[in-house]
Amino acid sequence: MHIAVDAMGGDRAPAAIVAGAVAAARHLRFGLLLVGRSEAIEAELERARGLSRLDVRTVNAPDVVDMAEPASAVRRKPGSSLRVAADLVASGEAAAMFSAGHTGAVVLTAHAAFGMIDGIERPALATTIPTRTGHAILIDSGANLCCRPQHLVQFGAMGVTLARVGLGIAGPRIGLLAIGEEETKGLELAREAHQRLKRSGLPFIGNLEATRMYAGDAEVILCDGHTGNLALKVSESLVDALEGLFVREMRRSLKARAGLLLSKTALLRLRKRVDYAEQGGAPLLGLRKICVVGHGRSSAKAVRNAVALAHRLAEGNLVGALESELKMAAV
Amino acid sequence: MHIAVDAMGGDRAPAAIVAGAVAAARHLRFGLLLVGRSEAIEAELERARGLSRLDVRTVNAPDVVDMAEPASAVRRKPGSSLRVAADLVASGEAAAMFSAGHTGAVVLTAHAAFGMIDGIERPALATTIPTRTGHAILIDSGANLCCRPQHLVQFGAMGVTLARVGLGIAGPRIGLLAIGEEETKGLELAREAHQRLKRSGLPFIGNLEATRMYAGDAEVILCDGHTGNLALKVSESLVDALEGLFVREMRRSLKARAGLLLSKTALLRLRKRVDYAEQGGAPLLGLRKICVVGHGRSSAKAVRNAVALAHRLAEGNLVGALESELKMAAV
Numbered sequence: 312m313h314i315a316v317d318a319m320g321g322d323r324a325p326a327a328i329v330a331g332a333v334a335a336a337r338h339l340r341f342g343l344l345l346v347g348r349s350e351a352i353e354a355e356l357e358r359a360r361g362l363s364r365l366d367v368r369t370v371n372a373p374d375v376v377d378m379a380e381p382a383s384a385v386r387r388k389p390g391s392s393l394r395v396a397a398d399l400v401a402s403g404e405a406a407a408m409f410s411a412g413h414t415g416a417v418v419l420t421a422h423a424a425f426g427m428i429d430g431i432e433r434p435a436l437a438t439t440i441p442t443r444t445g446h447a448i449l450i451d452s453g454a455n456l457c458c459r460p461q462h463l464v465q466f467g468a469m470g471v472t473l474a475r476v477g478l479g480i481a482g483p484r485i486g487l488l489a490i491g492e493e494e495t496k497g498l499e500l501a502r503e504a505h506q507r508l509k510r511s512g513l514p515f516i517g518n519l520e521a522t523r524m525y526a527g528d529a530e531v532i533l534c535d536g537h538t539g540n541l542a543l544k545v546s547e548s549l550v551d552a553l554e555g556l557f558v559r560e561m562r563r564s565l566k567a568r569a570g571l572l573l574s575k576t577a578l579l580r581l582r583k584r585v586d587y588a589e590q591g592g593a594p595l596l597g598l599r600k601i602c603v604v605g606h607g608r609s610s611a612k613a614v615r616n617a618v619a620l621a622h623r624l625a626e627g628n629l630v631g632a633l634e635s636e637l638k639m640a641a642v
Numbered sequence: 643m644h645i646a647v648d649a650m651g652g653d654r655a656p657a658a659i660v661a662g663a664v665a666a667a668r669h670l671r672f673g674l675l676l677v678g679r680s681e682a683i684e685a686e687l688e689r690a691r692g693l694s695r696l697d698v699r700t701v702n703a704p705d706v707v708d709m710a711e712p713a714s715a716v717r718r719k720p721g722s723s724l725r726v727a728a729d730l731v732a733s734g735e736a737a738a739m740f741s742a743g744h745t746g747a748v749v750l751t752a753h754a755a756f757g758m759i760d761g762i763e764r765p766a767l768a769t770t771i772p773t774r775t776g777h778a779i780l781i782d783s784g785a786n787l788c789c790r791p792q793h794l795v796q797f798g799a800m801g802v803t804l805a806r807v808g809l810g811i812a813g814p815r816i817g818l819l820a821i822g823e824e825e826t827k828g829l830e831l832a833r834e835a836h837q838r839l840k841r842s843g844l845p846f847i848g849n850l851e852a853t854r855m856y857a858g859d860a861e862v863i864l865c866d867g868h869t870g871n872l873a874l875k876v877s878e879s880l881v882d883a884l885e886g887l888f889v890r891e892m893r894r895s896l897k898a899r900a901g902l903l904l905s906k907t908a909l910l911r912l913r914k915r916v917d918y919a920e921q922g923g924a925p926l927l928g929l930r931k932i933c934v935v936g937h938g939r940s941s942a943k944a945v946r947n948a949v950a951l952a953h954r955l956a957e958g959n960l961v962g963a964l965e966s967e968l969k970m971a972a973v
Contacts, residue, residue, distance in 0.1 A: 443886045453821070456829055490784070490871045498787055498868060521875030525883030537829060538872060540821045544852030545873045546880050552856030553884065555774045560911050576895065 313366070314621050315405035318347035318355075319375045319392040320412020321609050328411065329355035331614025333367065338615075341622050342366035344405050347392040348373065370395060375412075378607065382415025393417060397424035400600045407625040409592060409618050411605030418454045421595055421602040428630065430637045431597035433458070435466045436536065436604060437473055438543060438593040444527030448474055449488075451533075452593055453540035460503040463487070463533050467513050469596040470531035472636045476629055477594070477620075478530075486519030486529030488538060500535060508533075554582065592617030594624055596633065601625045644697070645952050646736035649678035649686075650706045650723040651743020652940050659742060660686035662945025664698065669946075672953050673697035675736050678723040679704065701726060706743075709938065713746030724748060728755035731931045737956040740923060740949050742936030749785045752926055752933040759961065761968045762928035764789065766797045767867065767935060768804055769874060769924040775858030779805055780819075782864075783924055784871035791834040794818070794864050798844050800927040800964055801862035807963045808925070808955060809861075817850025817860030819869060831866060839864075885913065923948030925955055927964065932956045 316332045318325040325347055333356070336343045342365075345352050349371040356362060356369070372395035374388040385393055393412055399405040401424045410417045414436075422434055435451035450470045451458065458466075467485045474483035487508060489501050501518070508515040519529050524542065534542070591613050592603035603621040605614060647663045649656040656678055664687070667674045673696075676683050680702040687693060687700070703726035705719040716724055724743055730736040732755045741748045745767075753765055766782035781801045782789065789797075798816045805814035818839060820832050832849070839846040850860050855873065865873070893899055922944050923934035934952040936945060 441883070441887065443883045488872075490868060490875060521872050522878045522882075524876050524879040526879060537821060541819075541852050541869060541873065542876045544821060545855050545876050547853045548855040548857060549877050549880055550884070551853075552772070552774045553881070556772065563911075564907065 312622065312625065313342035313344050313405045314618055314625070315344045315346055315370075315396040315399040315408040316618060317392045317396045317408065317410035317412055318345045318352050319372070320410045320417075321605060321614075322607050323609065323611075324411065325351050325355050327609060327611040328614050330359065330611040331609070332409070332618045333359045333362070333365070334611065334615040335618040335622065336365055336367060337361055339619055339622055342368075344368055344370050344396070344399055346370045346372050346396040346399070347375070370399065372396075376416045378413055380413070380416075382413060382419050385413075385416040385420050393420050394424075397421055397602075400602070401425060407601035407603065407621040409603045409605060409614070409621045411592070411607060411609040411614065411617070414453055414604055417602065417604050418595060421598055421600070425598040425600040425602070427597055428599060428634055428637060431465050431469065433462050433465070434595050434597040435462075435469065436539070436593045437470060437596050438539070439478065439590065440525065440543075440546075442525050442527035445530075446478060446480070447527070447530050447532050448478070449532045449534070449539050449543065450596065451536040451539050452543055453536045454595060455536040457537070458500065458535040460500060460507050463500070463504040463535070464507050464511050464513070465597070467508060467511070467515070467531060467533050468637055469633055470533065471513060472633050473594065473596060473629065474530050476627055476632045477624060480530050483514065483530035484528070485513055485515045485531045485533060486517065487515070488521060488524065488532050488534040488542070489518040490521055491518065504533070550582065590616065591620055594620065594629070599630060601629060643953065643956065644673035644675050644736045645949055645956070646675045646677055646701075646727040646730040646739040647949060648723045648727045648739070648741035648743055649676045649683050650703070651741045651748075652936060652945075653938050654940065654942075655742065656682050656686050658940060658942040659945050661690065661942040662940070663740070663949045664690045664693070664696070665942065665946040666949040666953065667696055667698065668692055670950055670953055673699075675699055675701050675727070675730055677701045677703050677727040677730070678706070701730065703727075707747045709744055711744070711747075713744060713750050716744075716747040716751050724751050725755075728752055728933075731933070732756060738932035738934065738952040740934045740936060740945070740952045742923070742938060742940040742945065742948070745784055745935055748933065748935050749926060752929055752931070756929040756931040756933070759928055759930060759965055759968060762796050762800065764793050764796070765926050765928040766793075766800065767870070767924045768801060768927050769870070770809065770921065771856065771874075771877075773856050773858035776861075777809060777811070778858070778861050778863050779809070780863045780865070780870050780874065781927070782867040782870050783874055784867045785926060786867040788868070789831065789866040791831060791838050794831070794835040794866070795838050795842050795844070796928070798839060798842070798846070798862060798864050799968055801864065802844060803964050803967045804925065804927060804960065805861050807958055807960055811861050814845065814861035815859070816844055816846045816862045816864060817848065818846070819852060819855065819863050819865040819873070820849040821852055822849065835864070881913065921947065922951055925951070925960070930961060932960060
């Protein structure tokens with residue numbers, strides 16, 4: 312099995328992308344198709360160890376979609392690393408793809424190249440977040456700025472399958488992210504989605520007030536992509552700031568200062584656990600092929616985790632599981 | 643000067659409300675009009691100390707707007723503590739009001755009772771948040787689920803005045819909360835507001851990507867009320883969860899465990915600093931009178947801070963400052 316990797320997407324591309332992808336391939340023994348400017352990729356590969364026993368190939372793609380361009384720029388760039396990577400998956404040469412590039416462009420490209428599963432109208436990003444009691448899947452975390460109520464129901468069905476098949480969570484519960492617990496609160500989208508979810512037969516527990524997002528009340532948290540993306544980004548910012556504030560608070564007393572030294576490892580481990588950039592990628596659900604999207608700031612370690620996830624979801628046949636579950640649920 | 647306090651609003655009403663309001667009045671030497679069910683309020687007052695030297699009066703109001711009711715329920719309840727408190731301010735008997743009740747009902751009531759300042763079309767909640775470098779004002783943090791671009795410009799003008807007059811921040815900068823740094827990213831509201839802010843003459847620094855919300859790049863952070871409310875609630879949830887996760891991480895090693903004990907005070911102080919429920923209230927800006935809205939979970943300490951804020955803003959004539967600045971800016 313080969314995974315196609317967009318080696319040019321992300322703030323630290325191609326260095327972090329190539330290093331991370333090779334690490335995953337070495338660990339899990341799968342093949343890689345590294346897509347992008349051959350020279351740049353080969354320069355990075357020269358630094359990698361133990362390549363001789365791996366099936367790593369470079370696929371040349373001269374263009375790159377820049378972060379400042381509109382997502383639609385990808386349509387004018389058939390030679391972009393993103394398009395070439397997606398084509399490799401569409402043609403069956405690769406079993407899944409990964410990109411840490413322009414999220415909007417990845418969604419457009421993957422959508423056009425792979426098509427949708429029956430019963431799903433829009434692809435959605437599913438990001439795993441830590442909670443007080445374990446993990447939850449936030450869906451949609453950024454693929455669709457605007458959604459309709461029925462899209463949220465479809466996201467719910469996919470989230471439940473991903474939680475079971477991808478994360479091994481038995482009996483996942485769905486919560487609808489909202490600014491109030493009551494059904495009457497929030498925007499029209501949330502109110503209408505609430506009614507549809509109630510009737511859907513899915514394991515829906517009702518509105519999940521945003522004050523409980525990380526509490527562990529639900530394993531699948533539904534929202535539109537703008538809301539989900541904002542929630543993740545605000546969280547990222549808060550973790551950054553809290554770390555600074557915590558260190559400052561600790562420095563105020565000598566006793567606490569000693570505590571800081573002793574708790575440094577815990578702080579570091581916690582950071583890694585909640586850091587969106589460290590956690591690897593989010594699968595883009597609803598497509599006929601596996602596409603994992605990475606954070607723009609992805610480190611080599613995050614890329615390793617994301618590429619490993621793409622491999623795991625392809626090997627576990629997530630698309631097949633989604634198709635059969637959706638057929639049964641008939642959402 | 644008297645402050646009218648809705649003694650019945652909030653999860654811990656009337657106990658926490660009465661205790662907090664009395665503490666503020668005792669500390670800052672102003673009068674109180676405690677509005678609600680007389681018997682319940684007087685029972686709480688019996689527990690308070692040093693009342694004899696204070697001007698604390700009870701104003702009877704038999705009704706309460708319940709959190710589960712729609713905001714408009716307040717229209718059918720002229721005898722609610724909220725309406726009676728607002729009327730005391732409208733008639734000039736009190737200089738400002740505080741309520742930790744149903745936010746939507748507070749906004750409706752204050753809007754109807756006080757009217758708007760010239761040049762402002764919608765009242766907006768302005769919540770102070772901690773940042774890496776100090777504080778920032780998030781506006782609107784929950785008064786308007788939907789906004790138009792010109793509303794955000796008006797909120798910006800008010801935020802700048804509040805930052806200067808209320809928080810003593812010299813040269814506050816305005817950032818527009820968005821899911822991307824680029825002007826082209828985000829929803830139509832954000833794109834159009836961005837263009838208007840650029841032309842407004844206000845100290846606008848551009849989009850503030852949500853990953854930088856707590857970074858200290860801007861002292862006035864603009865968004866619609868749904869986005870702002872969600873951002874605060876997600877933050878609250880994350881702080882809750884992080885505390886739990888941090889303690890769990892620390893317990894994993896003996897060394898870190900010692901660190902936890904030593905850093906307990908720092909953790910506690912940090913929690914208070916970022917805890918929305920601890921921080922007191924948010925002024926509802928744009929009205930001809932001062933109204934401070936408290937978090938539903940307000941503790942006595944939070945109420946004390948919020949009532950003190952209402953007093954400070956009334957004494958500092960925030961409404962006059964807003965009116966004259968808006969006349970000059972002609973937003």
